[in-house]
Amino acid sequence: MNPHLLLIDALNLIRRIYGVDANQTHHSDEHMLKACCARVAHACKKLITTTNATHAIAVFDGDKSWRYHFYKDYKHSRAPMPQTLKEALPQFKAAIEETGIVVFEPTNDEADDIIATLAHKAANNQINNTIVSTDKGFLPHLNEQIEVYDYFKKQQLTQQHIQERFGVAQHKLIDFWALAGDKTNDIPGVKSIGVKSAQQLVNQYNTLEEALSDESLSARLQKKLADDMDMFVISKQLVSLRTDIHLGFSLKQLRLN
Structure with missing residues (x-):
């Protein structure tokens, strides 16, 4: 097996x-x-x-x-x-x-x-x-x-579940949550950026830097991003799970009898 x-x-x-x-x-x-x-x-x-x-x-x-x-x-x-x-x-x-x-x-x-x-x-x-x-x-x-x-x-x-539930692709989830915030865990996100704006931004751009440099993006949205970039960075850290923690035990110790 x-x-x-x-x-x-x-x-x-x-x-x-x-x-x-x-x-x-x-x-x-x-x-x-x-x-x-x-x-x-x-x-x-x-x-x-x-x-x-x-x-x-x-x-x-x-x-x-x-x-x-x-x-x-x-x-x-x-x-x-x-x-x-x-x-x-x-x-x-x-x-x-x-x-x-x-x-x-x-x-x-x-x-x-x-x-x-x-x-x-x-x-x-x-x-x-x-x-x-x-x-x-x-x-x-x-x-x-x-x-x-x-x-x-x-x-x-599945990937389909993610798209249907959040309206974004799996690899965009972290940026999406960092923009929109997460009330469940009191993660702030970017001030005045709601779910729809967050979906629009992550679906349209690969990075926020790309969004900020796009002259066709509304000045109102650009200002929100520029003014609260610090909270985006903080929120992104909070919603990202660590995968590098020292555990102190091996997989062998988890074997089922």
């Missing part, structure tokens, strides 16, 4: 399942959490089967990543994790580990950067891998060996 690496965005999976279970009628929080842990474990087992994984890891977020230090307002308006869920995370980690999947929680890095690093490391070694997440930040990394799978829609995400 050819090796296949399964990369699970752990909190993305857990929070989505918890969000459903927490709204159901249960006798107690303890009963709800037990049922929720069982559902997460079931999802993990199903993913191993669906992807024919030979290696697997579920990655959690560490404490404040470099993005919080780089840009003070990063995710500042995001609601905190429910306390009941936060206190139960050790139970979820244990439930995942019981499926044979390695659980990893970095000290400071975000799960997205760890997963992107692992995906590229595997791909560079000609190992196919599947990222399981509903987070759009992984979409720029799709290629022949890196796939992104939405467990809840039972859907493998």
Whole structure:
């Protein structure tokens, strides 16, 4: 069997399942959490089967990543994790580990950067891998060996999905988000540049420098870009996942028993 690496965005999976279970009628929080842990474990087992994984890891977020230090307002308006869920995370980690999947929680890095690093490391070694997440930040990394799978829609995400959802090609996603911003993560983008203007710019030009030098581009749009280029650069850094993090473990350690 050819090796296949399964990369699970752990909190993305857990929070989505918890969000459903927490709204159901249960006798107690303890009963709800037990049922929720069982559902997460079931999802993990199903993913191993669906992807024919030979290696697997579920990655959690560490404490404040470099993005919080780089840009003070990063995710500042995001609601905190429910306390009941936060206190139960050790139970979820244990439930995942019981499926044979390695659980990893970095000290400071975000799960997205760890997963992107692992995906590229595997791909560079000609190992196919599947990222399981509903987070759009992984979409720029799709290629022949890196796939992104939405467990809840039972859907493998594709270039066509990207074009239909965002109106831009995959290789333009980073510039598009850096221009339009991302309210979910409090990434500012360029002031007064909305989704339509961002789509127009990235679809029409290869780079922003090219747009700024085009005399046919409206003076109003040129001024917006010129005045807020610093925020474009900052936003581009924030929406770009790192693929160069030192992990301290090898692929062999992620083999499923």
